Amino acid sequence: MNLVINNLTQRFGTTTVLDDLSLVTGDIGSLVLVGPSGGGKSTLLRILAGLDVPTAGQLSFDGTALPRDEAGLLAYRRTVGTVFQAYNLFPHLSARENLILPLVHVHGLSRAEAEARVVEPLERFQLADHADKRPAQLSGGQNQRIAILRALVVQPTRLFLDEPTSALDPEMTAEVLDMIEALKETGTDFVLVTHAMQFARQVADEVAFIGAGGVLAHGTATEVFENCENPRVTTFFEKVLR
């Protein structure tokens, strides 16, 4: 994917969360957004995922601009997958029904086709035994893996992951990160917001450091994590990588 963002601004009332942000990536498989809380990472991701409309600015993936009207955005959201920090799954449905719902109601598969479609992915990620449990009966890690699967089974153009491990303990974090790594290996494009810095270095084709509503550093993982000279970036890494 090739992402181009020009002069993106997002205001909520009088608060400016993204301030004239611009970013041009190469043709990459994975972009990781890091930076301090409140810096605008999640706001940017929500705009990229077609969930919010920016106050001003343009953005495009592979030369196609994101729509600004609700009908266009709905159509766009149907081509991508998004996973949030927590509570992604619908608690009144089993894991399997959570996977089937978008296939049937959004992508027009029959129930039988949808049921067939989810069997292999559930097995591949060792979730088949848990498929008929409801979210409350699953661990946080299993919940997130099902949520990622739900975004994947519709065969999206790319995935958006908003701090998918921030609500998990280290063991569950590891199982979710393993799954994201597997995505990387199978060539699924994704944009990931995370605080897991080691992991960011591992999977990122490019890293963008978002702070104070703008891009403070951008480049390969090595360029951002090791060779960046912006003091706001280095101070942040000194704190979190200690």
Add this chain to the structure above:
Amino acid sequence: MIIGGILPPGRCVTVVTRQRQHPYAVGMPRSLAHTIVAAAFVGLLALACMQVPGDWNWAGVWEYRQKFVQGWLVTLGLSLAALVLSVLIGLVVALLLAARSPLVEATGRIYVELIRGTPLLVQLLLGFYVVANAVGLENRFVVGTLVLAAFSGAYMAEIFRGGLDAIPKTQRDSARAIGLSRWQAFRLVVLPQAVRLVLPAVAGQLVSLIKDSSLLSVIAISELTLNAQEVNSFTYSTLESYLPLAIGYLLLTLPLSAASRWLEASFRYER
């Protein structure tokens, strides 16, 4: 209900499970416990009744048994109709309350406040002698049912609004993220969860509605309470008239409560 309403779903597993399983309860089937306690209450009431001076006149009241049956059937019919209507009114008004247009929201709000702020008795009298009269509606059964449904619908609307508000924003976000339209998100994600949350409160409101139907006697609808009052005035046997009245209402409300508990169990998704 309260637990499920406040915490995001999925985070309340242990709390609810503990509450449900009663780990420290001694071994007694719940149905047996219910029977024992109900028998104790009836026994106490019977004891109190025996303290009432004078002789019982069950024979006099028995002669009018048909009036109780007819009144009960009228109450059953009125309640069923008002029950369905009040749920529909509640849903519509809840949607008004959730509307983005201030004018629409205000319409719902004013309706709820006016209805909840005035006694049902006044609404019945105004509804029958003023509103129905003005529009030429003469059937008192229809007017009574409509007023009762409108009254209960206002409470229902607030219950539904609370249920819809209790669904976390992340659920709507998730629904949008997987590409559901607004209407699909409401129908497939928000509504099923909200129904689960509001069931106990709705059941309570419906039980109230059945009992409130006794006020329809003021516009001379021949329902259960009016018939009991009449039997009382014919026989001068107050207790013998009103005890069957109480039982008549319980025959309507207890099955409703049981149905609500059964529905709650089948909608439960916290474990």
